[in-house]
Amino acid sequence: MSKTLLRFVGLGFSFFLVACAPTVIPAGDPVGSVKITQNAFIASDGESLPLQHWGPVGDPDAVILGLHGFGDYANAFDEAGTTLASDNIALFAYDQRGFGRTATRPFWSGIQSLVNDAADMLVTLRTQYPGRPVYLMGDSMGGAVAIVTAASRPWWMDGVILVAPAVWNRDMMPWYQTAPLSVISHSLPWLPLSGQGLDIWPSDNIEMLRRLSRDPHMMKSARVDMVAGLADLMDLAHQRAGEIDIPTLLLSGEQDQVIPPEATGAIAKDIRASNPDRSVVCLFPDGYHMLLRDLNGPTVIGDIRRWIKGGAAARDFSCTLN
Template identity: 60%
Template structure:
């Protein structure tokens, strides 16, 4: 949609701004002990969130909790888990509230609920593996959740991995995108946005994209208020990134058509300025948004594996695929 149409849409819908507030379905009050089963993570409000895991579950060399992106679910890390799991890494992922197989789909859960879920899952994994290094990894929207979790609760993890993180805040967006979003999120929160016609390619792995299109656990459309919620999440993640203190690996692709490379570059500049222990950035010339599932995905995954398995935080490290 061009600027003129965005502007016209903003004017047309401005009068409807107060008609209907965005729907948020956060976690309920804590009524149960959190627990981790074979197929589900039971949150403090009793909600069961589907879990998938890969690799050595008994005596792993390291543990990774992975948070998926918008419209996706835990299976987003299938390729990652199948490649890195046999190498001695235990990988866990769960369907975040409002996505995948969660009972609150397709509603936005709110930032606090998502960060609390990630934190509770980290605590459960820390209790299960008290002497094993534990890493939080976030992909796209999950990267934004991971940033806030790391910034506010660094004691829960030994390191942070950000894969094409959603850090495109409103200050970096043109007005003709932010204005209609504000209006739509308050006036037509039920309106689904499919992304069709935007001519955006999230990956160069066409067969993988075709497979995902047939997966009913994927969300082919999301509500406008979910988009608004993700925009709020990106804003907060961008502002809290400067509070990160744990070792961090940032990975992104020059061909990313979902999160502008300039937005990730701005995050990189902030992280460099923090003088973090073991901070590295991997930038892939042929990388799209879905880095772990791109055709170059195996190389990206190997770069993450080598960073996790480095023998010391200050060990010399370089990305092989960038």
Template identity: 45%
Template sequence: MTAPPTRSVPALRRLLGIAVLAVGIATAIPACAPRLQPPGPLAATPMPPRLAPDLIVADDGAELPLRRWLPADDAPRAALVALHGFNDYSKAFEGLGRRLAAAGIAVYAWDQRGFGATAHRGVWAGDDRLIADLRAGLALAGASHPGLPLYVLGESMGGAVILAAWAKAALPVAGAVLVGPAVWGRETMPFWQTGPLWLAAHLVPWLPLSASGLDITPSDNIEMLRALGRDPLVIKQSRVDAVWGVVGLMDRALAAVPAFDGRSLVLWGRNDEIIPPVAARIMVSRLPDTGKRPWRLALYENGYHMLLRDLGGNRVIDDISAWIIRPDHPLPSGAERADPVAALR
């Protein structure tokens, strides 16, 4: 989903409203089904996933472009797998990767199916396929660093993939970081968005939607946003059935929150204009809280949706680094909230 060059990001919050425009067209066109991209070339004869220098090769043979940032001394203290957001790709973690690697944390990130430089770019892969790729990537990263604690981080849609995966079975990690997780499920959406979106996805699934002209500020880092607008691997227009797909994933993510019982760090920006405050409050209110909470929440008063790339992004990254290395210590930014639900009001 795309906005003007200064706002070129997955603008989930407002873009769904554009689906209303498809209804008039849809009534005159024969019905279609939302499209899912086909599996990889080895789907009929799957093989164990493998790690190549710049790729993860999935069990079905699909190639997922990989970036990694490793400590200069080749002696990491921990490893982290990072999942990007909707319409973004692995380059989103360039700043995070470099800064964490300098702190002794190895970072792995790949282009999720349908995004970046993958095949079938722009076509939704399906929740279960994204989850399977996450589990495979975690296994490969863990095998590359035996004996080290392994963490997972998800930004926006990446956080939704983590939550949905956890509902099926806890991920084999020492902890998870959710950065502005995409939990804007249908229960928090008005009918004028959910109804037209269903119609558009089932009648004109190919319809391209753009966030151009929407008054959304995803970050205060304007130069970074302009660079995203020039980046050919950042998707600028979304098929309506891909939007339908990510909304379904957000449904699953929000429903999975009560089962998210692992040690975690949840990060929000006070100025997030992508995921509505009501969705953030509902998510936090449903996180497990039986005595000693396994999760901690930090709220950055000057932060936006793209916390890791905001002008104050290094402050957020340093909190993540500190939490991984010394998980029981206070966050250096002081952004942690003792009463998370009240803080999000």
């Protein structure tokens, strides 16, 4: 263990007895019906979550709800939404609580709040587009939320698309990463963490990464209690992946430096075992973590389109089917 990490662990234990608990700002009690406006998803507690939309409003062939990743916001689906719109597929995405342009940024809202928001939005889209298939697509952290939502409320969607889902659970992490996180999240919950200095590349699209670095709606660092909340979410998603029994498309990149391949491979095995006839696992040899925005992003989005349109044979996919 490094000297720096040892100092963090010691600091955490020193403050443990006098510190506050992690801050969680969950959704409030329901005060009205959920609804969609031009620029917002109004949740059941009245919270306004910024909303973006791509594609036809009136009569789409299919509808997708996109859930963005940790530190990101709804604009994560701009490339996918723009491309899918040309095939008459509508994509909606909102800023999840605690992220992007929401009022509760930068505080964790809790797993239940994230899942309830996704389920409520799916219900709203089903009501707005009767007779049209509705899919849930989760990217990274959003993929973990999508797993829990699909496992617990499958009746609100016709299928789930998992894009590099965040499923690196604590059981697969070395102790020197989980122990400090557990201690510090209860001792110094306000301590910001950032990925600066780490030799990790989330994408091969350097120009896109530069744009994101200048985007004020992207989180450049996160409170440690948010990271602990993400770890809880990844644990639960890893546990529940094998319970999904609806059509599932899992996409991952072999160059992913954020979520270890063995973590994604473990849930792929669970999904195939529990749902062998309705699951597709897609591997992209040149894919990084930000699959939809990598240089190979258009190819990934093309496979998503083919899967949604249905009838695609194995030879039609650009990825390696596993």
